[in-house]
Amino acid sequence: MNVEEWFERYKYKCASFSNIKRLVKLKKQQKKTISVVIPTLNEEDNIGRVISVLKDKLIDRYHLVDEILVVDSGSTDNTHDVATKAGAKFFLAEKHLGKYGKAKGKGENLWKSLYLSQGDIIVFIDADIKNIHPRWVYGLVGPLLTNKKIGFTKAFYLRPIRVGEHLVPLGGGRVTELTIRPLFNMYFPRLSGFIQPLSGEYAGRRTILEKIPFFTGYGVETGMLIDLQKKFGLRKIAQVDLKRRVHRNQSLASLSKMAFGILQVFAKRANTLGKLIQVGKIRNKIRIIERTKDKQYVIKSRYIVEKQRPPIITIPEYRKKFKKEPSWVKV
Numbered sequence: 001m002n003v004e005e006w007f008e009r010y011k012y013k014c015a016s017f018s019n020i021k022r023l024v025k026l027k028k029q030q031k032k033t034i035s036v037v038i039p040t041l042n043e044e045d046n047i048g049r050v051i052s053v054l055k056d057k058l059i060d061r062y063h064l065v066d067e068i069l070v071v072d073s074g075s076t077d078n079t080h081d082v083a084t085k086a087g088a089k090f091f092l093a094e095k096h097l098g099k100y101g102k103a104k105g106k107g108e109n110l111w112k113s114l115y116l117s118q119g120d121i122i123v124f125i126d127a128d129i130k131n132i133h134p135r136w137v138y139g140l141v142g143p144l145l146t147n148k149k150i151g152f153t154k155a156f157y158l159r160p161i162r163v164g165e166h167l168v169p170l171g172g173g174r175v176t177e178l179t180i181r182p183l184f185n186m187y188f189p190r191l192s193g194f195i196q197p198l199s200g201e202y203a204g205r206r207t208i209l210e211k212i213p214f215f216t217g218y219g220v221e222t223g224m225l226i227d228l229q230k231k232f233g234l235r236k237i238a239q240v241d242l243k244r245r246v247h248r249n250q251s252l253a254s255l256s257k258m259a260f261g262i263l264q265v266f267a268k269r270a271n272t273l274g275k276l277i278q279v280g281k282i283r284n285k286i287r288i289i290e291r292t293k294d295k296q297y298v299i300k301s302r303y304i305v306e307k308q309r310p311p312i313i314t315i316p317e318y319r320k321k322f323k324k325e326p327s328w329v330k331v
Helices: 003-009 020-029 047-061 079-086 105-114 137-146 174-187 220-232 252-272 316-321
Strands: 011-013 032-039 067-072 089-092 120-124 152-158 162-163 166-168 202-205 237-244 285-291 297-302
Touching: 003 011, 011 137, 011 252, 020 137, 032 047, 032 079, 032 105, 032 137, 032 237, 032 297, 047 067, 047 079, 047 105, 047 137, 067 079, 067 105, 079 089, 105 316, 120 137, 137 152, 137 237, 152 220, 202 220, 220 237, 220 252, 252 285
Parallel strands: 011 237, 032 067, 032 120, 067 089, 152 237
Antiparallel strands: 120 202, 152 202, 162 166, 285 297
């Protein structure tokens, strides 16, 4: 299947799955459970609303979702209290699977959430969505419940950016358009059909997610798409239109660091697969140039390390909890 054919056949609209009662019926027939996972770091301002909106409609009113988990990187604000009060299970990532070494980041939280959650289907949702709506969940699980051949769904949407007092409809996704989309087109063209390859909202079957590695930082989505396509093919992946995403836009300096982490993951994957030959060690130090208040330019160094976690099914604690095959199981 070429990219153009996949793009047309495996692109859905969230409105197609707005009949939540039908999804609940399919879920019961298939004997599936669904977990929603929200990775956090200092998200007290928005996390309560995200949890409340999803819990009210998808747990309390309809039983589409079985649990909402917050997996946290070590927040210093009131994320814990707000999240638990809203009705989520709260886990501090560093307290779990600690024997496998220390790492912090969004990807680390997602990797550990596979061990901490119970669902057969896992939905990942970012905590900073201002226009949160139940469609962020039912839109992503819809294709998984209506088509047993699909194993993973990826969100896409319009991403407005705030310029002064106004929202510009198509201004968001700067790292996507300036970094990862050109790289995918050049080195992994089969991934060039993803509208929002770096979107933080996606869902997958546990039997799929447990068999791929997770990078620990913001490069998690990049590595995930490369590995999913390589291992399972495009026919297992769909993308869903969730209309529009309003969120906290980051500064260019923050985006530069994010892009560096993503590029680090891309280089590792491309090098491993023979797409891009990297001579020498892939760097994890970035130099940021800043302008001080007295109008002087300074250079600052920062280390950004994207550690790769193995497929969770290779971890003994995970296999014991979920009664999986021994460690020699093919992943």
